[in-house]
Amino acid sequence: MHRYIPHTEEEIKQMLQEIGVNSIDDLFVDVPKTIDGYNIPEGKDEFTVRKIAESLAKENVSFDPENVFLGAGVYYHYIPTVVKHLASNPNFVTAYTPYQAEVSQGTLQMLFEYQTMMCELTGMEVANSSMYDGASAFAESLLMATRITGKTKMLVAQSINPEYRTVAKTYTKPQGIEIFEIKYDETGKVDMDNLKSLLSEDVAAVAVAYPNFFGVIEDLKAIREIVPQNVVFIVVAEPVSLALLEAPGKFGADIVVGEGQALGVTPNLGGPGIGFFATLEKHVRKMPGRLIGETKDIEGKKGYVMILQTREQHIRREKATSNICSNQAYIALINAIYLSTMGPQGLKEVAWRSYNNAHVLAKMLEEKGFQRVFKGEFFNEFVVKVPENYREKWHAMVKEGVLGPIPIDRVYKSLGPSALVCATEVNTKTSMMKLVEVMSK
DSSP states (O other), rough: OOOOOOSSSHHHHHHHHHHTTTSGGGGTTTTGGSSSSSSOOOOOOHHHHHHHHHHHHTSSSOOOGGGBBBOOOOOOOOOOOHHHHTTOOHHHTTOOOOEEEEEEEHHHHOOOOOOOOOOHHTTHHHHHHHSHHHHHHHHHHHHHHHHHOOOOOEETTSSOOOOHHHHHHHHHHTTTTEEEEEOOOTTTSSSSHHHHHOOOTTTEEEEEEEEOOTTOOOOHHHHHHOOTSSSEEEEEEEEEGGGSSOOGGTTTOOOEEEEOOOTTOOOGGGGGOOEEEEEOOGGGOOOEEEEEEEEOOOOEEEEEEEEEOBBBBTOOGGGOOOOOOOOOHHHHHHHHHHHHHHHHHHHHHHHHHHHHHHHHHHHHHTTTTBBBBBOOOOOOOOOOOOTTTTHHHHHHHTTTTTTOOOOTTTTTGGOOSEEEEEEEEOOOHHHHHHHHHHHHO
């Protein structure tokens, strides 16, 4: 039996020199400083440990969803009981990667249905069986644009979620891909003049959000008319809004990505999420992740199989479209159950109520002096001007049971003191009045 030694002494020495330390032990020099000794108590019985854990849990601050006005990519929506009930079926919870199609028909069919629903929602021709989250899905869309065009210049709207843009830079920098940011105008939409000035022969893709981070609804038709047909048009979409808005596919989008958490998954302190990824059939072999297809066996019976998964575990690394190892199959299941339960009309009702609540809240805040920053039409989020001390107020709201609009001026400094307000169908008139009251103190 041979020991596996990944690095030689010389290689280790070179790596340590590169990061500026003398030994591997130096990498851990700060660990003792972050721990108050190693006084680990004696073990206790289960009953006692449970009581300790429960007492610690009670120290957490909990919020009624109707008093949460945070959005920025993660949303509270009402989830019908049947969704959680069906998703708790042990057959779903314990299902593993469906490498053997003949014993994985349930999982494969579920993923096929999920893909179909995402195509219907986005107006695209093909969808994969999910990515890890919205941010990585967006980053992967830029890599895909390079594979399609052979070019490395990306035009990315500043009004795309800042976290998505940060992840995209992390993914693309090692690939030699350059990202240039498109400014926004006084309406909160993409600045068309700035977009035109950035377009050139070496541009691979133009990426915008719909609605964007400010909640403003972009004019995809106008943008597509400016963007040349040989440039990949990427749309980062919010899925619930697509029940009301025209699908990006109808405006000539080449790739549509986004975060599917809003479709039946609770926020859970930020995760797990699920990235959806849809494109045109002509680009399917450039798409990352897995694709489930419907087929027939030798007896003519319908069946489901993985028809495409161009990842490095299965093909040559240089031929792989992505190193994504799997997909969010369980969360995709929840998405599929939620969408099936709600149906087109139910999802549209959720979108309408979210839209209406946000517009009612915007008017209530405006009457108290919180003016909207942007003039553009919005879906269920909008930006308002706030006092200089708003961040302190924001933290103080927590004590009153309100998780208020998130301040965004640290990222968008040119806006001055400002906050992103979100409302969905779970916010009530009473909770909105309470928010206005605590924000006005």
